[in-house]
Amino acid sequence: MASQEIALIDERQPGTSFVERLHGLVITVDHKKLGLMYVGTALGFLLVAGLMALAIRMQLAVPNNTLLEPDVFNRFFTMHGTAMVFLVGMPIIAGLGNYLVPLMIGTRDMAFPRLNAFGYWMFLFGGLLLYFSYLGAPGLAGHGSAPDVGWFAYAPLTGRAFSRGHGTDYWILSLLLTSVGSTVSAINVLATVFALRCRGMTLMRMPLFVWLMVVTNFMILLALPALSASQVMLLIDRYLGGHFFDTQAGGSAVIWQHFFWIFGHPEVYILIIPAFACVSEIVPVFSRKPIFGYPVMVGATVMIGLISVSVWAHHMFSVGMTSVGNTFFAISTFLVAVPTGIKIFNWLGTMYGGKIRLELPMIFCLGFLFQFLIAGLTGVMLAVVPFNWQLTDSYFVVAHFHYTLVGGFLSGMFAGFYYWYPKTSGRLLDRRLGFWHFWLFFIGFHLTFDTMHFPGLLGMPRRVYTYDAGRGWETLNFITSLGALIQAAGVLCLVVNILRSWKKGKVAGNDPWDAWTLEWATTSPPPDYNFETLPVVRSRRPLWDLKHPEDPDWKYD
Amino acid sequence: MRPSLSLRPGILRALALLCACAAWLIIAGHVTQAFGNPSGTTNIFRPLSQPAQEVQELSLLVIAICTVIFLVVAGLLAYTIIRFRQRAGDEASEPPQIYGSNQIEMAWTVLPILIVFVLILVTSRSIANIQNREASPDALRATVIGHQWWWEIRYPKLGIVTANELHVPASDASGRRPTFLKLESADVAHSFWVPQLAGKTDLIPNRENLMWIEPTEIGTYLGNCAEYCGTQHARMLIRVVVQTPEEFERWVGEQQQAAAEEASAAEGRVVFFANSCVNCHTIRGTTAQGMFGPDLTHMMSRQTLASGAAPNTPAGLRAWVRDPQAVKVGCLMPNMQMTDEEVDKIVAYLQTLK
Ligand SMILES: [Cu+2]
Numbered sequence: 047m048a049s050q051e052i053a054l055i056d057e058r059q060p061g062t063s064f065v066e067r068l069h070g071l072v073i074t075v076d077h078k079k080l081g082l083m084y085v086g087t088a089l090g091f092l093l094v095a096g097l098m099a100l101a102i103r104m105q106l107a108v109p110n111n112t113l114l115e116p117d118v119f120n121r122f123f124t125m126h127g128t129a130m131v132f133l134v135g136m137p138i139i140a141g142l143g144n145y146l147v148p149l150m151i152g153t154r155d156m157a158f159p160r161l162n163a164f165g166y167w168m169f170l171f172g173g174l175l176l177y178f179s180y181l182g183a184p185g186l187a188g189h190g191s192a193p194d195v196g197w198f199a200y201a202p203l204t205g206r207a208f209s210r211g212h213g214t215d216y217w218i219l220s221l222l223l224t225s226v227g228s229t230v231s232a233i234n235v236l237a238t239v240f241a242l243r244c245r246g247m248t249l250m251r252m253p254l255f256v257w258l259m260v261v262t263n264f265m266i267l268l269a270l271p272a273l274s275a276s277q278v279m280l281l282i283d284r285y286l287g288g289h290f291f292d293t294q295a296g297g298s299a300v301i302w303q304h305f306f307w308i309f310g311h312p313e314v315y316i317l318i319i320p321a322f323a324c325v326s327e328i329v330p331v332f333s334r335k336p337i338f339g340y341p342v343m344v345g346a347t348v349m350i351g352l353i354s355v356s357v358w359a360h361h362m363f364s365v366g367m368t369s370v371g372n373t374f375f376a377i378s379t380f381l382v383a384v385p386t387g388i389k390i391f392n393w394l395g396t397m398y399g400g401k402i403r404l405e406l407p408m409i410f411c412l413g414f415l416f417q418f419l420i421a422g423l424t425g426v427m428l429a430v431v432p433f434n435w436q437l438t439d440s441y442f443v444v445a446h447f448h449y450t451l452v453g454g455f456l457s458g459m460f461a462g463f464y465y466w467y468p469k470t471s472g473r474l475l476d477r478r479l480g481f482w483h484f485w486l487f488f489i490g491f492h493l494t495f496d497t498m499h500f501p502g503l504l505g506m507p508r509r510v511y512t513y514d515a516g517r518g519w520e521t522l523n524f525i526t527s528l529g530a531l532i533q534a535a536g537v538l539c540l541v542v543n544i545l546r547s548w549k550k551g552k553v554a555g556n557d558p559w560d561a562w563t564l565e566w567a568t569t570s571p572p573p574d575y576n577f578e579t580l581p582v583v584r585s586r587r588p589l590w591d592l593k594h595p596e597d598p599d600w601k602y603d
Numbered sequence: 604m605r606p607s608l609s610l611r612p613g614i615l616r617a618l619a620l621l622c623a624c625a626a627w628l629i630i631a632g633h634v635t636q637a638f639g640n641p642s643g644t645t646n647i648f649r650p651l652s653q654p655a656q657e658v659q660e661l662s663l664l665v666i667a668i669c670t671v672i673f674l675v676v677a678g679l680l681a682y683t684i685i686r687f688r689q690r691a692g693d694e695a696s697e698p699p700q701i702y703g704s705n706q707i708e709m710a711w712t713v714l715p716i717l718i719v720f721v722l723i724l725v726t727s728r729s730i731a732n733i734q735n736r737e738a739s740p741d742a743l744r745a746t747v748i749g750h751q752w753w754w755e756i757r758y759p760k761l762g763i764v765t766a767n768e769l770h771v772p773a774s775d776a777s778g779r780r781p782t783f784l785k786l787e788s789a790d791v792a793h794s795f796w797v798p799q800l801a802g803k804t805d806l807i808p809n810r811e812n813l814m815w816i817e818p819t820e821i822g823t824y825l826g827n828c829a830e831y832c833g834t835q836h837a838r839m840l841i842r843v844v845v846q847t848p849e850e851f852e853r854w855v856g857e858q859q860q861a862a863a864e865e866a867s868a869a870e871g872r873v874v875f876f877a878n879s880c881v882n883c884h885t886i887r888g889t890t891a892q893g894m895f896g897p898d899l900t901h902m903m904s905r906q907t908l909a910s911g912a913a914p915n916t917p918a919g920l921r922a923w924v925r926d927p928q929a930v931k932v933g934c935l936m937p938n939m940q941m942t943d944e945e946v947d948k949i950v951a952y953l954q955t956l957k
């Protein structure tokens with residue numbers, strides 16, 4: 047049945063009308079189309095949530111600004127955070143995984159194509175539901191509209207007593223939907239990797255990208271239930287008279303924080319590991335060397351995954367845990383630094399002695415490496431509990447996690463876009479516009495997020511809709527806001543580039559980067575069936591073997 | 604191909620560097636400026652009390668370690684990029700294919716482990732130092748209760764209730780005078796953060812948290828609520844007034860007195876008690892026993908109104924009583940819809956509450 051549908055779309059493709067093409071997308075179960083739909087939709091949400099961030103920065107550019115009302119501001123940062131994590135980060139990962147994993151392991155589709163489509167639609171409607179709250183949640187006497195409880199929605203602010211109207215309900219329900227989407231998509235990726243690898247592709251011959259996707263998707267399965275469960279508990283509190291988090295009736299506010307961060311911390315790694323994945327593919331190709339220490343890289347990632355489920359309370363050092371509790375979570379957090387350090391060194395080792403081609407994908411990877419290094423080090427500072435007591439919930443933390451998510455995750459994704467775009471469209475992204483994107487974004491990023499650490503050190507708490515003059519924050523905030531504008535210009539270059547190059551870009555050919563993994567062995571864009579005959583591999587770099595019969599990898603395998 | 608294009612990134616790179624330097628100069632200049640103030644700043648690197656001082660020492664150590672790591676790794680990275688970048692005309696051959704090295708791998712596993720070990724030691728020692736400090740029986744104790752969006756402050760042993768300004772005695776050569784704070788919340792989570800005195804500790808409903816401070820310099824210290832708590836989270840400022848022991852004693856004496864009853868303000872008193880002000884506010888020694896808003900018994904002794912939303916001046920007070928929503932949008936004191944005349948009278952009365 048599924049294969050019949052694929053064939054049908056294939057026949058109709060050339061010269062069909064817009065409505066038919068749309069229909070094609072709605073009924074598709076093809077992993078490549080779904081992958082692109084995921085990424086495209088995520089980029090749409092990125093623009094919306096990015097505009098919200100811009101509005102937030104405009105409000106904070108000068109002290110005592112009245113551009114945004116307090117409640118409007120509070121909704122903006124809640125929606126910005128929620129959307130960036132669940133409607134941008136998660137679907138980009140799902141999209142990359144969908145598109146690339148089957149190609150990289152040499153198979154024709156995901157293990158469960160229909161489930162795959164289901165996952166996408168859950169995500170899309172979940173996302174739309176979240177934004178629909180602006181129209182649909184006027185609630186009691188005008189209180190409500192979009193959720194305004196912050197993306198981690200601490201109890202008891204989310205209880206009915208403090209969060210009237212339906213904003214919080216929309217937050218819960220829309221995330222439950224997207225979580226269902228993420229869960230099935232994770233199951234799908236894992237099943238695909240474990241069941242559908244082409245002949246010869248043992249686990250230790252998979253591209254690192256695939257390995258890291260496995261780890262990330264395992265973590266999704268591990269972490270998301272904690273969020274979903276606590277959200278259901280919150281719903282029970284709100285509508286069925288439960289008292290899990292209702293402190294007035296003996297419930298616990300702290301238990302919500304534990305639940306949330308049991309999900310929330312792994313979530314950070316769920317997002318950053320796919321960035322590692324992109325970097326681990328791109329750095330070797332553009333250094334012209336295999337990844338340094340492949341088994342160690344795999345081991346380090348698995349370690350990161352394991353350790354990162356035992357560090358959650360480092361988000362809660364100020365809730366008044368015992369000194370023993372604080373010490374435990376400090377130690378486990380420091381331990382994450384070890385495998386993370388190993389990864390950075392291995393990327394360095396890959397570049398060392400190579401011939402580094404400073405093309406766009408690589409340049410974004412280099413940006414990633416510098417930025418992720420700094421983010422890691424500010425992370426170490428945050429793990430020093432007494433220092434954390436000063437830094438947590440201040441702008442320093444905001445700067446730190448934007449460093450990981452924008453400087454790290456997003457840079458990695460940008461690198462991936464430039465690298466795999468030619469595969470998906472058959473055309474290269476424009477090089478000049480790409481460099482404009484890089485430099486604007488790079489400068490804007492550093493203006494904003496380097497600067498943002500300092501108001502935190504000067505005592506500025508996060509999530510304030512305004513501040514008084516005279517505390518040393520004005521200039522710093524102004525620069526921060528300025529950088530946001532420059533970043534926006536950079537993103538605009540990317541969007542224009544993506545749209546324009548789709549039809550007009552330079553034709554890429556099957557293998558524009560002279561790369562080594564299987565996705566480059568098929569046409570760009572790949573046919574619906576991916577490979578005419580399923581490939582057989584003998585090493586980690588099948589295309590290297592093909593191109594260098596005199597010195598193939600499998601000799602050392 | 605490449606040569607013509609590589610010029611452009613070159614220029615851009617230079618521009619970027621220039622911009623970055625300019626930005627850093629501005630930032631650096633600005634930060635050092637803020638280092639100058641004694642008390643009254645919220646700079647975490649200007650601590651004037653334990654445990655903030657201990658935290659600062661530890662922070663500087665950690666920052667130093669991280670800076671060294673950064674310089675080494677970033678240096679290696681920069682060196683690698685410059686040294687091993689592909690040069691024009693060198694595209695034909697591939698470099699030697701190296702797959703890894705167990706010795707090198709070992710080296711860069713062990714090194715981070717050693718650093719982490721040091722960090723664990725200094726961190727756990729400092730946690731224990733700060734968290735496990737026992738209160739001496741005669742130490743001053745206060746309870747801070749977070750409300751949306753103001754602070755209730757109680758001194759149970761002294762029988763004082765006030766708001767938004769915590770008074771404590773300074774320690775000096777004649778003795779250590781730490782203050783132990785019990786933190787609670789009446790509604791949602793808040794966080795007590797006065798950077799010059801200590802790191803933050805949350806105020807969580809249905810839970811008791813403890814922290815202590817031991818300031819050595821007199822002055823007024825500023826801080827914010829640091830846990831998002833709803834609409835006016837931004838205007839939930841806390842002030843800590845550190846006084847000499849004698850001044851502190853005098854302040855305690857004043858606060859312990861009943862509310863003033865000046866004949867000149869009798870009219871305003873009548874208006875106040877005729878309105879629902881009494882349902883939300885307490886004025887000790889009167890029938891006003893509301894608990895929802897700040898205690899007003901000695902409200903004129905405070906520097907600001909509504910947690911720092913307005914200065915406590917006649918004009919500020921008038922604006923507040925006239926329409927609190929115009930001063931602090933969304934705050935939990937409603938506009939009482941009073942005539943100008945009534946407002947004047949009430950303000951006159953409130954001003955006698957010294
Ligand atoms: Cu975390």
Ligand SMILES: [Cu+2]
Pocket residue numbers: 749750752792793794828829830831832836839
């Ligand atoms: Cu608060």
